[in-house]
Amino acid sequence: MENTQIISKYLKTGEMYKESLRDNRTVYYKGELIPDVTTHPVTSGGINIMAKIFDAQHQPDLKDTLTYINPQLGERVSKAWMIPRTKEELKSRRELTDFVAKETFGVFGRPFDLAPLVPVGMAAHLSKFRAKRPEYAENVLHYIDYAQKNNLMGPEVLVDPQNDRSKAAAGGARLFENELGSQIKGGNSTPALLRVVKETEEGIYISGAKAVGSVAAQGNEMILSNLMRPGLLPEESLWLSVPINAPGIHIIARETVSTDPSKSYDHPIKSRGEESDSFLVFDNVFVEKWRIFNYGVPELNELYGEVVLGVHWHVLSRLATKAELYAGAAQLIVDALGTGKIPGVRSIVSEVIQYAQTLRAYVLASEELAQLTQDEVMWPDVNMLTAGRLYGITNYPQIIHHLQELCGQGLVMRFSEEDYANPFINSKLEELLFGHEMTSKQKNLLMNFIWDITTDSHAGRVALFENVNALPAPLLRERLYHEYDRTPFMNHIRQSIGLPL
Ligand SMILES: Cc1cc2nc3c(=O)[nH]c(=O)nc-3n(C[C@H](O)[C@H](O)[C@H](O)COP(=O)(O)OP(=O)(O)OC[C@H]3O[C@@H](n4cnc5c(N)ncnc54)[C@H](O)[C@@H]3O)c2cc1C
Structure with missing residues (x-):
């Protein structure tokens, strides 16, 4: 990227993306802390793959595929954060996904253009957020603005840890619990379910865990929510964003399936690296007020399917x-x-x-x-x-x-x-x-x-x-x-x- 002109202050280069990940995050692999995810063999390959796509944003022949001029800012930002208003914009936004999928052979399920579609999906239903809690609607718009200006990347994490599924509110894939006739009732959750444990003027503190955070160790921020289920308590009705290096977040990476980059002949795909999946533990993690899209309103989590x-x-x-x-x-x-x-x-x-x-x-x-x-x-x-x-x-x-x-x-x-x-x-x-x-x-x-x-x-x-x-x-x-x-x-x-x- 040394000779390439940076086309917008709102678009990172691959090196800037890598620098943004050197932030003292807590990531474990096989019992050891990873000192720097950008150089560790388990995480660096996937980061290099994404870094190339960050670089590609500045390529003159790709700028219209990967970026667009945000009319409010008058500058180019990633199409990942575009709010499509027409079918043409929808199709134009998909060009980014097609490009990333092609460059990664489709093996990166959580590249930088997936999680943004959650806040953008909230914007698609903003009046429902506004009707319940106007400040959450404002937070959604503010977050989209902040995230696109910082060209953020990260996971969307919803699913709860796989513990005893017969236990009340143990979490899991329960979108249709009502229809399936479950007797699950709230107030009897396992400690795994993410919940608010303390509230202050400045924000909330959350504890609990999340099952599989794909790309968590390789991203900047995560979007977190709890699956809607009958009896979800107000303190469990959550939708928010949090930086990956926030104190109290412990990322435990699974065994890698990638291999040494020098083995590109023997393993053309595996040697490039991978999207790392991690188990996420939250121990009194502070979430600033402006990052909250929902806290306390079960009906807003019910919008998940539409969002x-x-x-x-x-x-x-x-x-x-x-x-x-x-x-x-x-x-x-x-x-x-x-x-x-x-x-x-x-x-x-x-x-x-x-x-x-x-x-x-x-x-x-x-x-x-x-x-x-x-x-x-x-x-x-x-x-x-x-x-x-x-x-x-x-x-x-x-x-x-x-x-x-x-x-x-x-x-x-x-x-x-x-x-x-x-x-x-x-x-x-x-x-x-x-x-x-x-x-x-x-x-x-x-x-x-x-x-x-x-x-x-x-x-x-x-x-x-x-x-x-x-x-x-x-x-x-x-x-x-x-x-x-x-x-x-x-x-x-x-x-x-x-x-x-
Ligand atoms: C490689 C990988 C990456 C992932 N990345 C992410 C991620 O980035 N973010 C994220 O949020 N999640 C992620 N997931 C988790 C994924 O969304 C869940 O595995 C999936 O939704 C199933 O939930 P579960 O594993 O908790 O299943 P469980 O609840 O443990 O159930 C096990 C199985 O039982 C069946 N089952 C359970 N409940 C029902 C039901 N109500 N109706 C019918 N059948 C049912 C299903 O066959 C299910 O697979 C990832 C998973 C994998 C394997």
């Missing part, structure tokens, strides 16, 4: 871009093996294409059917998003299986860069394991890439993430059941065959 539609649109868009890369990967495998003339092989590639096209269609339809909210924010169509995400996650394992199948033995008979450096092994591999118009070493590199995106532990983590990160399939099915209006079709059938309306 995070933008997040779900991001998840679907990223999956669509990833699926398009998978279609490309499928063709590269077929070309490398010279199997493209076999009808059975071509039909597998077509299934991957169909998956990509279907996801793209859902994205476009969700934007085409987008509507202005009461607060004049253009928000994508919920049913297209839910159906699309459900289709995306339930078919994902099959698509991974297809990619593996196309590779045959190639996925196992992979050799290291050191093998190719050995003259004897190299000559035998080149003589015996060559590809179609491709050297053995090139074909092997492609197989290493496919291994990393389908089969390696890194791919395993990504597959788990895809399956549950924005609610698992059973809950998505419940959502679709509750929210998709089929009464016009029911009435048409009733009328046509003579049933009472």
Whole structure:
């Protein structure tokens, strides 16, 4: 970035982003404190990936893809914080997501453009916040302004730690608890549930824990909330932002699935680094008043499903871009093996294409059917998003299986860069394991890439993430059941065959 001109004071470079993470945060890995997340092997790879995207914001040919001129500021800011007012703005905002998904091969589920969609989603329903507590509506707008001026990045953390789910208010994926007939009652929470433990003139103190904070160790601030559930007490009805280095936040990172960056031939994806997931413990963490979007009003947490539609649109868009890369990967495998003339092989590639096209269609339809909210924010169509995400996650394992199948033995008979450096092994591999118009070493590199995106532990983590990160399939099915209006079709059938309306 040394020779690149900084195009706006509101846009960080990769180095500025890295500097912002050297802030004495408390991050543990395997029992030890990480002194600097930007240099530690567990966190630095993912940070380098994001740093490149921060740098890309200043590239003249990418500035219109990644940034826009905020009319109030008269300066460029990240599109991550854009409040879309028209379908064109919605589509323009998605260009950022498509770019990030492509650059990261879709394996970064919580890049810098996801969490901003939570406060932006609150702005889409601002009058509901204002009606309950005007100061929270002001805080939302103030936070968007502050965060975009600082080009902030961080996780959105909602889900509670996985302890005994049969215990009252133990937390978990409970958006539809009412419909599922649970007897959960408030006032009997486990210590894991995030809650306010003290209140002062300046703000609140929170304690408790959160389950999986993806990118928490690699971000600046997190957006925290508790899932709405029956009987949530006022002190548990929370939605707020907090800096990751706030005293009392303990970040405990899970075992890494990335590898040494020097192994880029053996592991083209895994060696780049990863999005680190962490368990988050809050011990009397102070939250300033201006950072509170809700405290004490259970009905505001009930807005979660409507507010995070933008997040779900991001998840679907990223999956669509990833699926398009998978279609490309499928063709590269077929070309490398010279199997493209076999009808059975071509039909597998077509299934991957169909998956990509279907996801793209859902994205476009969700934007085409987008509507202005009461607060004049253009928000994508919920049913297209839910159906699309459900289709995306339930078919994902099959698509991974297809990619593996196309590779045959190639996925196992992979050799290291050191093998190719050995003259004897190299000559035998080149003589015996060559590809179609491709050297053995090139074909092997492609197989290493496919291994990393389908089969390696890194791919395993990504597959788990895809399956549950924005609610698992059973809950998505419940959502679709509750929210998709089929009464016009029911009435048409009733009328046509003579049933009472
Ligand atoms: C790699 C990864 C990254 C993640 N990153 C984040 C993150 O950044 N932020 C965040 O907030 N969360 C994150 N999550 C958590 C994720 O949102 C949850 O795992 C998911 O919502 C399921 O909740 P749970 O794990 O608490 O499931 P549990 O409540 O422990 O339930 C286990 C399983 O039981 C079933 N189940 C539970 N309740 C119901 C129900 N009411 N109806 C039907 N089936 C049910 C589901 O199959 C569920 O998977 C991440 C998870 C993974 C694996």
